[in-house]
Amino acid sequence: MATDADAARASSAPGWPEIILRSFKRNEVSLVPYVPDRVLTPLIKSLHDDPFFTTFATAREEEAVGILAGAWMAGRRGALLMQTSGFATLPNVLASLVVPCQIPLIMIVSERGTLGEFNLGQSLVCRTMRPVLDALAMEHHTMTRLDELEFIVDRSIKQAVATQAPMALILSPLLTGGKVFA
Amino acid sequence: MTTPIRNTKVMNRHDLTCRMVAKLTHQEAVIGGIGNTNFDLWAAGPRPQNFYMLGSMGLACPIALGVALAQPQRRVFALEGDGSLLMQLGCLTTIATLAPSNLAIIVMDNGVYQITGSQPTPAGRADIVAIAAGCGILSSHWAADEADFERLVDAALDSRGPMLIAAKIDDKPGVGATRRDPAQIRERFMQGLGVRQPL
Numbered sequence: 001m002a003t004d005a006d007a008a009r010a011s012s013a014p015g016w017p018e019i020i021l022r023s024f025k026r027n028e029v030s031l032v033p034y035v036p037d038r039v040l041t042p043l044i045k046s047l048h049d050d051p052f053f054t055t056f057a058t059a060r061e062e063e064a065v066g067i068l069a070g071a072w073m074a075g076r077r078g079a080l081l082m083q084t085s086g087f088a089t090l091p092n093v094l095a096s097l098v099v100p101c102q103i104p105l106i107m108i109v110s111e112r113g114t115l116g117e118f119n120l121g122q123s124l125v126c127r128t129m130r131p132v133l134d135a136l137a138m139e140h141h142t143m144t145r146l147d148e149l150e151f152i153v154d155r156s157i158k159q160a161v162a163t164q165a166p167m168a169l170i171l172s173p174l175l176t177g178g179k180v181f182a
Numbered sequence: 183m184t185t186p187i188r189n190t191k192v193m194n195r196h197d198l199t200c201r202m203v204a205k206l207t208h209q210e211a212v213i214g215g216i217g218n219t220n221f222d223l224w225a226a227g228p229r230p231q232n233f234y235m236l237g238s239m240g241l242a243c244p245i246a247l248g249v250a251l252a253q254p255q256r257r258v259f260a261l262e263g264d265g266s267l268l269m270q271l272g273c274l275t276t277i278a279t280l281a282p283s284n285l286a287i288i289v290m291d292n293g294v295y296q297i298t299g300s301q302p303t304p305a306g307r308a309d310i311v312a313i314a315a316g317c318g319i320l321s322s323h324w325a326a327d328e329a330d331f332e333r334l335v336d337a338a339l340d341s342r343g344p345m346l347i348a349a350k351i352d353d354k355p356g357v358g359a360t361r362r363d364p365a366q367i368r369e370r371f372m373q374g375l376g377v378r379q380p381l
Contacts, residue, residue: 100236
Protein backbone atom coordinates (compact mmCIF):
# COMPACT_ATOMS: atom_id res chain seq x y z
CA MET A 1 0.00 0.00 0.00
CA ALA A 2 1.34 3.45 -0.88
CA THR A 3 2.33 5.52 2.12
CA ASP A 4 2.48 9.29 2.42
CA ALA A 5 6.28 9.07 2.12
CA ASP A 6 5.94 7.19 -1.16
CA ALA A 7 3.60 9.85 -2.44
CA ALA A 8 6.00 12.63 -1.42
CA ARG A 9 8.90 10.85 -3.09
CA ALA A 10 6.89 10.32 -6.26
CA SER A 11 5.93 13.97 -6.47
CA SER A 12 9.51 15.15 -5.96
CA ALA A 13 11.16 12.64 -8.32
CA PRO A 14 12.27 14.30 -11.53
CA GLY A 15 9.92 13.86 -14.45
CA TRP A 16 10.93 13.37 -18.07
CA PRO A 17 11.17 17.12 -18.86
CA GLU A 18 13.58 17.71 -15.98
CA ILE A 19 15.72 14.72 -16.90
CA ILE A 20 16.04 15.89 -20.50
CA LEU A 21 16.81 19.45 -19.39
CA ARG A 22 19.60 18.40 -17.03
CA SER A 23 21.05 16.02 -19.61
CA PHE A 24 21.20 18.93 -22.05
CA LYS A 25 22.99 21.03 -19.45
CA ARG A 26 25.49 18.35 -18.55
CA ASN A 27 26.39 18.04 -22.25
CA GLU A 28 26.47 21.79 -22.94
CA VAL A 29 23.47 21.66 -25.22
CA SER A 30 22.28 25.24 -24.84
CA LEU A 31 20.58 26.29 -28.09
CA VAL A 32 17.11 24.78 -28.36
CA PRO A 33 14.85 25.89 -31.21
CA TYR A 34 11.51 24.16 -31.47
CA VAL A 35 8.23 23.95 -33.31
CA PRO A 36 5.69 23.52 -30.53
CA ASP A 37 3.91 20.37 -29.50
CA ARG A 38 1.29 19.96 -26.80
CA VAL A 39 3.11 17.06 -25.15
CA LEU A 40 6.46 18.90 -25.15
CA THR A 41 4.98 22.00 -23.50
CA PRO A 42 6.33 21.36 -19.98
CA LEU A 43 9.85 20.87 -21.37
CA ILE A 44 9.58 23.97 -23.54
CA LYS A 45 8.39 25.97 -20.55
CA SER A 46 11.25 24.85 -18.31
CA LEU A 47 13.79 25.63 -21.03
CA HIS A 48 12.37 29.15 -21.33
CA ASP A 49 12.54 29.54 -17.55
CA ASP A 50 16.24 28.61 -17.39
CA PRO A 51 18.72 31.31 -18.49
CA PHE A 52 21.27 28.65 -19.45
CA PHE A 53 19.22 28.01 -22.58
CA THR A 54 18.55 30.07 -25.67
CA THR A 55 15.22 28.64 -26.73
CA PHE A 56 12.78 29.96 -29.30
CA ALA A 57 10.17 28.90 -31.82
CA THR A 58 10.99 28.67 -35.51
CA ALA A 59 8.47 28.89 -38.32
CA ARG A 60 9.43 25.47 -39.64
CA GLU A 61 11.54 22.52 -38.51
CA GLU A 62 13.94 22.80 -41.49
CA GLU A 63 14.81 26.27 -40.37
CA ALA A 64 15.78 24.98 -36.93
CA VAL A 65 17.99 22.33 -38.54
CA GLY A 66 19.82 25.08 -40.42
CA ILE A 67 20.25 27.12 -37.25
CA LEU A 68 21.64 24.15 -35.36
CA ALA A 69 23.98 23.20 -38.21
CA GLY A 70 25.36 26.75 -38.26
CA ALA A 71 25.68 26.86 -34.49
CA TRP A 72 27.48 23.50 -34.37
CA MET A 73 30.00 24.60 -36.99
CA ALA A 74 30.58 27.76 -34.96
CA GLY A 75 31.12 25.81 -31.74
CA ARG A 76 27.76 25.78 -29.98
CA ARG A 77 25.67 22.69 -29.29
CA GLY A 78 21.92 22.54 -29.56
CA ALA A 79 18.89 20.31 -29.98
CA LEU A 80 15.66 20.52 -31.95
CA LEU A 81 12.29 19.78 -30.35
CA MET A 82 9.34 18.85 -32.55
CA GLN A 83 6.54 16.37 -33.07
CA THR A 84 6.33 13.55 -35.61
CA SER A 85 4.63 15.64 -38.28
CA GLY A 86 7.49 18.11 -38.00
CA PHE A 87 10.03 15.36 -38.50
CA ALA A 88 8.18 14.39 -41.68
CA THR A 89 9.17 17.74 -43.23
CA LEU A 90 12.90 17.05 -42.79
CA PRO A 91 14.18 14.29 -45.13
CA ASN A 92 15.57 16.74 -47.71
CA VAL A 93 17.67 18.73 -45.26
CA LEU A 94 18.78 15.65 -43.36
CA ALA A 95 19.95 13.96 -46.54
CA SER A 96 21.45 17.04 -48.22
CA LEU A 97 22.96 18.95 -45.29
CA VAL A 98 23.11 17.11 -41.99
CA VAL A 99 24.30 13.68 -43.09
CA PRO A 100 26.78 14.67 -45.83
CA CYS A 101 28.26 17.46 -43.70
CA GLN A 102 28.49 15.17 -40.66
CA ILE A 103 26.53 17.44 -38.34
CA PRO A 104 25.68 15.84 -34.97
CA LEU A 105 22.11 17.09 -35.02
CA ILE A 106 20.19 16.16 -31.88
CA MET A 107 16.46 15.76 -32.41
CA ILE A 108 13.84 15.18 -29.73
CA VAL A 109 10.63 14.01 -31.33
CA SER A 110 7.34 13.80 -29.48
CA GLU A 111 5.66 10.75 -30.94
CA ARG A 112 2.13 11.62 -31.92
CA GLY A 113 -0.50 9.68 -33.81
CA THR A 114 0.00 6.35 -32.07
CA LEU A 115 -1.18 4.47 -28.97
CA GLY A 116 -4.66 5.88 -28.96
CA GLU A 117 -4.07 9.14 -30.81
CA PHE A 118 -6.55 8.55 -33.54
CA ASN A 119 -6.09 11.71 -35.60
CA LEU A 120 -5.49 10.41 -39.11
CA GLY A 121 -3.61 13.60 -39.88
CA GLN A 122 -0.95 12.35 -37.49
CA SER A 123 -1.10 8.58 -37.45
CA LEU A 124 -0.04 7.95 -41.06
CA VAL A 125 2.64 10.62 -40.79
CA CYS A 126 3.98 8.88 -37.70
CA ARG A 127 4.52 5.69 -39.68
CA THR A 128 6.90 7.47 -42.07
CA MET A 129 9.33 8.47 -39.32
CA ARG A 130 11.29 5.30 -38.55
CA PRO A 131 11.62 4.23 -42.21
CA VAL A 132 13.15 7.65 -42.99
CA LEU A 133 15.55 7.39 -40.04
CA ASP A 134 16.51 3.87 -41.08
CA ALA A 135 16.92 4.83 -44.75
CA LEU A 136 19.50 7.42 -43.69
CA ALA A 137 21.10 5.01 -41.21
CA MET A 138 20.46 7.51 -38.46
CA GLU A 139 20.64 6.35 -34.88
CA HIS A 140 17.32 6.55 -33.06
CA HIS A 141 15.89 5.37 -29.79
CA THR A 142 12.29 5.23 -28.67
CA MET A 143 12.06 6.16 -25.04
CA THR A 144 9.31 4.50 -23.08
CA ARG A 145 10.66 4.33 -19.51
CA LEU A 146 11.58 7.04 -17.06
CA ASP A 147 14.30 4.93 -15.42
CA GLU A 148 16.16 4.53 -18.75
CA LEU A 149 15.72 8.09 -19.95
CA GLU A 150 18.76 9.81 -18.45
CA PHE A 151 21.11 7.06 -19.60
CA ILE A 152 19.78 7.14 -23.16
CA VAL A 153 19.68 10.93 -23.53
CA ASP A 154 23.10 11.46 -21.98
CA ARG A 155 24.82 8.67 -23.91
CA SER A 156 23.10 9.51 -27.18
CA ILE A 157 24.24 13.13 -27.09
CA LYS A 158 27.82 12.03 -26.37
CA GLN A 159 27.60 9.42 -29.13
CA ALA A 160 26.30 11.94 -31.67
CA VAL A 161 29.08 14.43 -30.90
CA ALA A 162 31.84 11.80 -30.83
CA THR A 163 30.76 10.20 -34.11
CA GLN A 164 29.69 13.48 -35.80
CA ALA A 165 26.42 11.84 -36.68
CA PRO A 166 22.82 12.99 -36.22
CA MET A 167 20.39 11.12 -33.99
CA ALA A 168 16.75 11.18 -32.97
CA LEU A 169 15.23 10.46 -29.58
CA ILE A 170 11.57 9.59 -29.89
CA LEU A 171 9.46 10.29 -26.81
CA SER A 172 6.77 7.60 -26.70
CA PRO A 173 3.39 8.25 -25.09
CA LEU A 174 4.44 5.42 -22.75
CA LEU A 175 6.95 7.90 -21.30
CA THR A 176 5.08 11.19 -21.61
CA GLY A 177 1.50 10.06 -21.24
CA GLY A 178 0.84 11.44 -24.70
CA LYS A 179 -1.97 13.83 -25.33
CA VAL A 180 -4.59 13.78 -22.61
CA PHE A 181 -8.12 13.68 -23.96
CA ALA A 182 -10.55 15.53 -21.76
CA MET B 183 12.90 38.97 -64.92
CA THR B 184 10.83 40.53 -62.18
CA THR B 185 8.94 43.77 -62.28
CA PRO B 186 11.61 46.46 -61.94
CA ILE B 187 11.92 48.12 -58.56
CA ARG B 188 12.12 51.88 -58.90
CA ASN B 189 15.64 53.33 -58.88
CA THR B 190 17.41 49.97 -58.84
CA LYS B 191 19.98 49.12 -61.44
CA VAL B 192 20.25 45.54 -62.65
CA MET B 193 23.69 44.41 -61.51
CA ASN B 194 25.77 41.23 -61.68
CA ARG B 195 26.03 38.65 -58.91
CA HIS B 196 29.69 37.80 -59.35
CA ASP B 197 30.67 41.45 -59.47
CA LEU B 198 28.67 42.24 -56.30
CA THR B 199 30.00 39.17 -54.51
CA CYS B 200 33.59 40.24 -55.26
CA ARG B 201 32.83 43.73 -54.03
CA MET B 202 31.43 42.35 -50.79
CA VAL B 203 34.25 39.85 -50.18
CA ALA B 204 36.84 42.60 -50.74
CA LYS B 205 35.42 44.39 -47.70
CA LEU B 206 35.77 41.43 -45.33
CA THR B 207 38.89 42.09 -43.31
CA HIS B 208 37.91 40.65 -39.93
CA GLN B 209 37.31 36.98 -40.77
CA GLU B 210 33.60 37.53 -41.20
CA ALA B 211 31.65 34.35 -41.88
CA VAL B 212 29.79 34.00 -45.18
CA ILE B 213 27.15 31.37 -45.90
CA GLY B 214 26.63 30.87 -49.63
CA GLY B 215 23.17 29.61 -50.60
CA ILE B 216 22.63 26.75 -53.00
CA GLY B 217 23.48 27.09 -56.69
CA ASN B 218 24.91 30.10 -58.45
CA THR B 219 25.00 32.12 -55.25
CA ASN B 220 27.72 29.93 -53.79
CA PHE B 221 29.33 29.33 -57.19
CA ASP B 222 30.03 33.03 -57.39
CA LEU B 223 31.19 33.08 -53.77
CA TRP B 224 33.58 30.25 -54.64
CA ALA B 225 34.77 32.19 -57.69
CA ALA B 226 35.36 35.28 -55.55
CA GLY B 227 38.28 33.44 -53.97
CA PRO B 228 38.91 30.93 -51.20
CA ARG B 229 38.22 31.98 -47.62
CA PRO B 230 38.18 29.51 -44.71
CA GLN B 231 35.24 31.48 -43.28
CA ASN B 232 33.04 30.64 -46.27
CA PHE B 233 30.48 27.84 -46.07
CA TYR B 234 29.12 26.58 -49.37
CA MET B 235 25.72 24.90 -49.25
CA LEU B 236 25.31 21.98 -51.63
CA GLY B 237 21.68 21.13 -50.86
CA SER B 238 19.06 22.14 -48.30
CA MET B 239 17.72 24.93 -50.51
CA GLY B 240 16.57 27.90 -48.46
CA LEU B 241 18.76 27.36 -45.41
CA ALA B 242 21.49 29.97 -45.97
CA CYS B 243 19.81 32.46 -43.63
CA PRO B 244 19.09 29.92 -40.86
CA ILE B 245 22.65 28.56 -41.02
CA ALA B 246 23.99 32.11 -40.83
CA LEU B 247 21.69 32.79 -37.87
CA GLY B 248 23.10 29.73 -36.09
CA VAL B 249 26.66 30.95 -36.65
CA ALA B 250 25.66 34.43 -35.46
CA LEU B 251 24.11 33.04 -32.25
CA ALA B 252 27.14 30.86 -31.54
CA GLN B 253 29.74 33.57 -32.17
CA PRO B 254 28.18 36.95 -31.31
CA GLN B 255 31.52 38.75 -31.79
CA ARG B 256 31.83 37.72 -35.45
CA ARG B 257 29.94 39.34 -38.33
CA VAL B 258 28.01 36.86 -40.40
CA PHE B 259 26.63 37.26 -43.92
CA ALA B 260 24.05 35.05 -45.59
CA LEU B 261 24.19 35.19 -49.39
CA GLU B 262 20.93 33.91 -50.76
CA GLY B 263 19.03 33.83 -54.04
CA ASP B 264 15.47 35.09 -54.28
CA GLY B 265 14.11 31.65 -55.20
CA SER B 266 15.88 30.07 -52.25
CA LEU B 267 14.63 32.69 -49.83
CA LEU B 268 11.07 32.06 -51.05
CA MET B 269 11.43 28.48 -49.80
CA GLN B 270 12.01 29.64 -46.23
CA LEU B 271 10.45 33.08 -45.86
CA GLY B 272 9.46 32.27 -42.28
CA CYS B 273 13.10 32.47 -41.23
CA LEU B 274 12.96 36.24 -41.69
CA THR B 275 10.47 36.43 -38.83
CA THR B 276 12.77 34.38 -36.57
CA ILE B 277 15.74 36.61 -37.42
CA ALA B 278 13.67 39.73 -36.77
CA THR B 279 12.54 38.38 -33.40
CA LEU B 280 15.96 37.24 -32.19
CA ALA B 281 17.52 40.36 -33.74
CA PRO B 282 21.17 39.24 -33.73
CA SER B 283 23.28 42.38 -34.02
CA ASN B 284 25.95 40.63 -36.11
CA LEU B 285 23.88 39.18 -38.97
CA ALA B 286 23.35 40.55 -42.48
CA ILE B 287 21.46 38.97 -45.35
CA ILE B 288 22.23 39.71 -48.98
CA VAL B 289 19.61 38.63 -51.49
CA MET B 290 20.56 38.29 -55.13
CA ASP B 291 17.27 38.76 -56.94
CA ASN B 292 17.08 37.78 -60.60
CA GLY B 293 13.44 36.69 -60.46
CA VAL B 294 14.25 33.29 -61.96
CA TYR B 295 15.45 29.84 -61.03
CA GLN B 296 18.53 30.46 -63.10
CA ILE B 297 20.23 27.12 -62.48
CA THR B 298 17.30 24.98 -63.56
CA GLY B 299 16.61 26.79 -66.83
CA SER B 300 15.64 30.32 -65.79
CA GLN B 301 11.99 29.60 -65.07
CA PRO B 302 10.38 32.65 -63.40
CA THR B 303 9.76 32.38 -59.67
CA PRO B 304 6.19 32.86 -58.44
CA ALA B 305 7.30 36.13 -56.83
CA GLY B 306 7.10 38.25 -59.98
CA ARG B 307 4.94 40.81 -58.22
CA ALA B 308 6.67 40.69 -54.84
CA ASP B 309 9.14 43.09 -53.26
CA ILE B 310 11.67 41.23 -51.11
CA VAL B 311 12.69 44.31 -49.15
CA ALA B 312 9.05 45.01 -48.30
CA ILE B 313 8.63 41.37 -47.24
CA ALA B 314 11.69 41.54 -44.98
CA ALA B 315 10.57 44.84 -43.46
CA GLY B 316 7.11 43.37 -42.97
CA CYS B 317 8.67 40.43 -41.16
CA GLY B 318 10.28 42.90 -38.77
CA ILE B 319 13.78 43.36 -40.25
CA LEU B 320 13.49 47.12 -40.24
CA SER B 321 16.88 47.75 -41.78
CA SER B 322 16.03 46.30 -45.21
CA HIS B 323 17.20 48.04 -48.37
CA TRP B 324 17.37 47.80 -52.13
CA ALA B 325 20.81 48.55 -53.51
CA ALA B 326 20.34 51.25 -56.13
CA ASP B 327 23.63 50.54 -57.91
CA GLU B 328 27.09 49.13 -57.22
CA ALA B 329 28.23 52.13 -55.18
CA ASP B 330 25.07 51.98 -53.09
CA PHE B 331 25.58 48.22 -52.58
CA GLU B 332 29.08 48.90 -51.26
CA ARG B 333 27.73 51.61 -48.98
CA LEU B 334 25.13 49.21 -47.60
CA VAL B 335 27.74 46.47 -47.01
CA ASP B 336 29.84 49.03 -45.13
CA ALA B 337 26.78 49.84 -43.05
CA ALA B 338 26.21 46.14 -42.35
CA LEU B 339 29.81 45.83 -41.13
CA ASP B 340 29.45 48.79 -38.81
CA SER B 341 25.91 48.90 -37.54
CA ARG B 342 24.08 46.82 -34.99
CA GLY B 343 21.07 44.74 -35.71
CA PRO B 344 20.04 42.38 -38.45
CA MET B 345 20.08 43.94 -41.89
CA LEU B 346 18.90 42.83 -45.31
CA ILE B 347 20.31 44.10 -48.58
CA ALA B 348 18.63 43.10 -51.84
CA ALA B 349 20.09 43.61 -55.27
CA LYS B 350 18.46 43.20 -58.65
CA ILE B 351 20.81 41.08 -60.72
CA ASP B 352 20.97 39.87 -64.30
CA ASP B 353 20.46 36.28 -65.41
CA LYS B 354 24.12 35.45 -65.99
CA PRO B 355 25.17 32.05 -64.62
CA GLY B 356 27.72 31.70 -61.83
CA VAL B 357 31.36 32.13 -62.80
CA GLY B 358 32.85 29.21 -60.86
CA ALA B 359 31.69 25.81 -59.67
CA THR B 360 32.03 24.81 -56.03
CA ARG B 361 33.92 21.58 -55.39
CA ARG B 362 31.31 19.22 -54.03
CA ASP B 363 32.96 17.84 -50.92
CA PRO B 364 30.61 18.64 -48.05
CA ALA B 365 32.64 17.05 -45.25
CA GLN B 366 35.76 18.96 -46.27
CA ILE B 367 33.80 22.20 -46.73
CA ARG B 368 32.34 21.83 -43.24
CA GLU B 369 35.68 20.98 -41.63
CA ARG B 370 37.46 23.86 -43.32
CA PHE B 371 34.71 26.24 -42.23
CA MET B 372 35.02 25.07 -38.62
CA GLN B 373 38.75 25.68 -38.77
CA GLY B 374 38.10 29.10 -40.29
CA LEU B 375 35.83 29.93 -37.35
CA GLY B 376 38.44 28.80 -34.83
CA VAL B 377 36.38 25.84 -33.64
CA ARG B 378 38.78 23.17 -34.88
CA GLN B 379 42.49 22.85 -35.53
CA PRO B 380 43.80 20.95 -38.58
CA LEU B 381 44.97 17.42 -37.83
